[in-house]
Amino acid sequence: METFEEFVKRILTILFWLIIVLPIIIFPILFLVVGLLGIDVIIVNEILTAAIDPLKAIKLAERYGLGFSSTFFKIAVFPGFTFAALIATFTILYERKLLAKVQLRVGPLYAGRFEGILQPIADLFKLLGKELVVPEKADKMFFWAAPILSIGLAASLLSVIPLSPTIYIARSEFSLLIPFAILGFSPLVVLIAAWASSNKFAFIGGLRALHQLAAYEIPMLLSILGIVILTGSFDLMKIVEAQKDIWFIFPQFLAAIIFYITILSELERIPFDLPEAETEIVSGWLTEYTGMHFGLLQLGVYMKFYALALLFTLLFLGGWNGPAFLPPIVWLLGKLFFVITIIIFPRAVLPRLRMDQLIRIGWAWLIALSFINIFIAVIESSLGII
Amino acid sequence: MQNAGMNIEDKGGDKLVLHVGPQHPGSGHFRLIITVDGDYIVGAKPDPGYVHRGAEKMAEYRDYIQNIPHLERPVIIDATGVTLPYVLAAEKIIDVEAPERAQYIRMIMAELNRVISHLYWLGIYGIFLGHSTMFMWPMGDRELFIDLAESIGGTRVTFSYVVPGGVRNDMPTHFKERALKTFDYFEKRIEEYKKIFFNNPIMTARTESIGIMSQADAIKLGITGSNLRAAGIDSDTRKDEPYCLYDRVDFEIPTRKEGDSYARCIVRLEELQQSMNIIKQVLDLIEPGPIKQVIGGVMRGEPGEAFVRTEAARGTMFYHIVSNGEKYPYRVKISVPSFRNLIGMTHLLVGSKLADMPAIYWSLDYWPVEADR
Amino acid sequence: MSAKFATENQLAKSLKDQFKNKIKEEYVESNRIKISTSPENLKNLAIAVKELGFEQVMSQGGTDYPENNVYRIEYHIICVSKKKLRSIIFSIMTEIPKDKPEIETLIDVFPSAEFHEQETFENFGITFIGHPRMERLLLPEDWNDIPPLRKDYILPGRG
Amino acid sequence: MTDVVFLVVSLLTVFFAILALESRELVYGAVALSLSFLGVAGLFILLDSLYIAIFQVLVYIGSIAILIVFVIMLVRRDKWANVTSGNERILGIIAAVLLFSTMTYFSLSSSLTSQYPNPAAISDFYEIGSQLINDYWLILQLTGLALAVSIVGALTMAKFENR
Structure with missing residues (x-):
């Protein structure tokens, strides 16, 4: 048995020799081979130099259509998937820290020197290292499909939501409606996950999720209708532009509240976390998921979180509008941070509702209120307030 | 979900049979076999025994002193509550009596333990309703009372502090100041608890008129402790049949008429205040003096029997000890409140909603280890 | 017989008037009454105790007496609603032969006895006739030794 | 290119409809039905009417497929098992x-004969809105009424079955 010190020493020795050997022996041989084979040396040269020089790497990427303005970069990195995943992981950490502060605890502390800032990464490695358990009686295809569908849907939600007048993946005349159309799929994902697990608790959780999502999607749609009436457009860009003078949270306060409540429900957060109510039905429709399956489902939920918080910011808080001394994206992210905070906060102070209470709030109260809100919007529109 | 050897009818069809526990976040070491029809519970069958050790049999193989740490194991969060009646019964059999100061210290310990146990209950009830802050706060504040009890008993939870003839050692000198400081702090905290939990509209909506135990049912089924008092009966062994020196302190028995889960919550919250009230009075009454009547040699009971009940945190704790003059007790029968409240769980769960299961289950303060012994 | 135990004595006396020599007064002391009877009369005695105002079975247990070849079964009955009776624990007791461990259940008189009787069943092997669930409660399902609270069951390693 | 996409989408739609x-x-079946609806939405996109496609997804997948799942879960299965008699x-x-x-x-007999319709005329939701409110309000109301009646009927059936 070698001791840990010996192990580290060995690794360091290998690294040392690699650093010595690579430039002295391997690179000349590589160049020789490349030259003899007659490959365009410049490309190889560029790739090799780009490996050490990030600036050159960017140039290289731009030349091959992968630069900052390319569609691929927009979808995969910023403002697309990677950015959203980063915000999602940040949200998880922020939620844990915020809850800990409310509950007189410290929360994640040790991963990363400062306040456990690397905890999400540690969690990611923990989840990656876990065994993927697929129950014997599970429907294998659906069981595997659910996490992938979940994260796919969450990512596609972001496709048409702009971050600033210049930062967006795609523009559409109906960029307000498309996210809601995609949200319509989420009950299906829950159904697939719950049914594939072939577990009674998962089944009950899935049924609850279906009830809940169906009950809250309608008020969610109706609540944004007021804004559509006021702006006469389904385009998020135009909606944000219309808020240059006054944020819609003021004339459409009722809508903002309804939208906020439905966000909580759509994300299955306390007080609406019945599909995952752990003291009743273990973990609801997530019961049988382990390891990275669970990690993907969780990441999907938090990316949905990010998308909905972003929508709230754009619809009610004026999006990127703000005094010009800061760039628009900073304004947007600042407001987004605030919205994420208020979405997280009920978890610290509220218990869980019961199914019948939740359904009653959804079907009876929120729908009625959103119709009232539509009337308010019509009145405001006809009086020319906006 | 195969059941292991028990006659559980899985009817199939519309009805789902759920096995809540023993590996379930919403149960203790305990299984509840629930049949649900849609959202409603149509059948509930408790299946205790997962932590059954045979404490009564084992007590027959230990002498009167060895039995104290043995018998507090089932209820470590209420260690004094479970050993005090045993010690009182043993004292009757050995025929000794504890001096006055020891009786007072026993009362302090019993009430501290009641607070510790109730705070534990409150924390779990919070998390059962999905309120994570209400889990963390009582658990944190419970530490203060554990510190107080530790300064008397020497250990954090399993004190083994009350012995036949008195208590093991005296209180520390500055106990009174420390205790009063803690109580002042905690009384402020109770107000915060009320703000965040007890007066929370969602919490009241979840618990009010849920799991209603009527007065007649409570009497008929033998419900005990706070659950009985929440059904409107002001029965408390500390008043009914005062032991130690409970007849010298003045306290109230909190009761509620409603008998629902919320009433059980509020009764326990008020009992916290009453317990602190009792300790304050005892700290004024207590005077220096001996703390133990020393018994020479091995304790031997006289042939005979004794049955003693006290008010532990969860209700009336009852011991029936039979002695035949040997070193070991001949028979120790323990009747624990959790075991008696178990019958109420079936009664309340059938007909309620599945989502009310945690709200009802933990409002009865069922402690599986105590029930199983 | 001091005046101090007036309530207790009065209760015991009313029972003795009713049952004459079918019951035996074991002792009456402060807050404690213990009355023994034959197994056939236990149920009638329980009904009479209930009529006196006692409401629930707080504890029900057995004790094994190998030298007399009997099990002693004891019900501790209390009252919670009436102030006057609250302090009293009323104990009714009977002895049943070990070779025929059967007795009528008291569930229909005191429903609170249900789980206690079930526990006594598994710990002593005493069958309560008329009890709806004479099955294991606390003991493990694979327990195949003699009932553990009998005196002839020796704890492993303690023989 | 459009023809290939159209072929693939319509084949998938039909395939999932049969699967459902x-x-x-x-x-x-429920999942296949939703995918079939999605295929129909794709056909609408090929017809340059994104607005209709979005509402196809929103209404048919978001609501109707979910309602069908509800009905599956609510109504007892054994009643539906033997409905295939010859007649x-x-x-x-x-x-x-x-x-x-x-x-x-x-x-075929309608005036919609053009293979490539005028995109501007279709995706204008102002036009759709005013036509629905002004010209086709009666049909709109009747459709709503029919839907309401069918939902009430389904609920009554579910209640009746549960009894």
Whole structure:
């Protein structure tokens, strides 16, 4: 048995020799081979130099259509998937820290020197290292499909939501409606996950999720209708532009509240976390998921979180509008941070509702209120307030 | 979900049979076999025994002193509550009596333990309703009372502090100041608890008129402790049949008429205040003096029997000890409140909603280890 | 017989008037009454105790007496609603032969006895006739030794 | 290019529609139905009417597929297991053929003959809104009423079955 010190020493020795050997022996041989084979040396040269020089790497990427303005970069990195995943992981950490502060605890502390800032990464490695358990009686295809569908849907939600007048993946005349159309799929994902697990608790959780999502999607749609009436457009860009003078949270306060409540429900957060109510039905429709399956489902939920918080910011808080001394994206992210905070906060102070209470709030109260809100919007529109 | 050897009818069809526990976040070491029809519970069958050790049999193989740490194991969060009646019964059999100061210290310990146990209950009830802050706060504040009890008993939870003839050692000198400081702090905290939990509209909506135990049912089924008092009966062994020196302190028995889960919550919250009230009075009454009547040699009971009940945190704790003059007790029968409240769980769960299961289950303060012994 | 135990004595006396020599007064002391009877009369005695105002079975247990070849079964009955009776624990007791461990259940008189009787069943092997669930409660399902609270069951390693 | 996409999408739509009808497992059926609806939405996009496509997804997948799942879960299964007697099957086939031929006749005889419709006229939701409110309000109301009646009927059936 070698001791840990010996192990580290060995690794360091290998690294040392690699650093010595690579430039002295391997690179000349590589160049020789490349030259003899007659490959365009410049490309190889560029790739090799780009490996050490990030600036050159960017140039290289731009030349091959992968630069900052390319569609691929927009979808995969910023403002697309990677950015959203980063915000999602940040949200998880922020939620844990915020809850800990409310509950007189410290929360994640040790991963990363400062306040456990690397905890999400540690969690990611923990989840990656876990065994993927697929129950014997599970429907294998659906069981595997659910996490992938979940994260796919969450990512596609972001496709048409702009971050600033210049930062967006795609523009559409109906960029307000498309996210809601995609949200319509989420009950299906829950159904697939719950049914594939072939577990009674998962089944009950899935049924609850279906009830809940169906009950809250309608008020969610109706609540944004007021804004559509006021702006006469389904385009998020135009909606944000219309808020240059006054944020819609003021004339459409009722809508903002309804939208906020439905966000909580759509994300299955306390007080609406019945599909995952752990003291009743273990973990609801997530019961049988382990390891990275669970990690993907969780990441999907938090990316949905990010998308909905972003929508709230754009619809009610004026999006990127703000005094010009800061760039628009900073304004947007600042407001987004605030919205994420208020979405997280009920978890610290509220218990869980019961199914019948939740359904009653959804079907009876929120729908009625959103119709009232539509009337308010019509009145405001006809009086020319906006 | 195969059941292991028990006659559980899985009817199939519309009805789902759920096995809540023993590996379930919403149960203790305990299984509840629930049949649900849609959202409603149509059948509930408790299946205790997962932590059954045979404490009564084992007590027959230990002498009167060895039995104290043995018998507090089932209820470590209420260690004094479970050993005090045993010690009182043993004292009757050995025929000794504890001096006055020891009786007072026993009362302090019993009430501290009641607070510790109730705070534990409150924390779990919070998390059962999905309120994570209400889990963390009582658990944190419970530490203060554990510190107080530790300064008397020497250990954090399993004190083994009350012995036949008195208590093991005296209180520390500055106990009174420390205790009063803690109580002042905690009384402020109770107000915060009320703000965040007890007066929370969602919490009241979840618990009010849920799991209603009527007065007649409570009497008929033998419900005990706070659950009985929440059904409107002001029965408390500390008043009914005062032991130690409970007849010298003045306290109230909190009761509620409603008998629902919320009433059980509020009764326990008020009992916290009453317990602190009792300790304050005892700290004024207590005077220096001996703390133990020393018994020479091995304790031997006289042939005979004794049955003693006290008010532990969860209700009336009852011991029936039979002695035949040997070193070991001949028979120790323990009747624990959790075991008696178990019958109420079936009664309340059938007909309620599945989502009310945690709200009802933990409002009865069922402690599986105590029930199983 | 001091005046101090007036309530207790009065209760015991009313029972003795009713049952004459079918019951035996074991002792009456402060807050404690213990009355023994034959197994056939236990149920009638329980009904009479209930009529006196006692409401629930707080504890029900057995004790094994190998030298007399009997099990002693004891019900501790209390009252919670009436102030006057609250302090009293009323104990009714009977002895049943070990070779025929059967007795009528008291569930229909005191429903609170249900789980206690079930526990006594598994710990002593005493069958309560008329009890709806004479099955294991606390003991493990694979327990195949003699009932553990009998005196002839020796704890492993303690023989 | 458009033709290939159209072919693939319509084939998928038909395939999932058949799967929805034929699958033994009800949840497979529900998922296949949603995918079939998605295919229809794709056809609408090919017709340059994104607005309709979005509402197809929103209404048919977001609500109607979910409602169907509800019905599957709520209503007892054994009642539905043996509905295939000979007569009913023939009736079903006749009804399907009738419906198909009528629809084909009307769509062929209508004025919508152009393969590539005018995109501006279709995706204008102002136009759709004013037409729905002004010209077709009666049909809109009747459709709403029919839906409401069917939902009430389904609920009554579920209640009745539960009793």
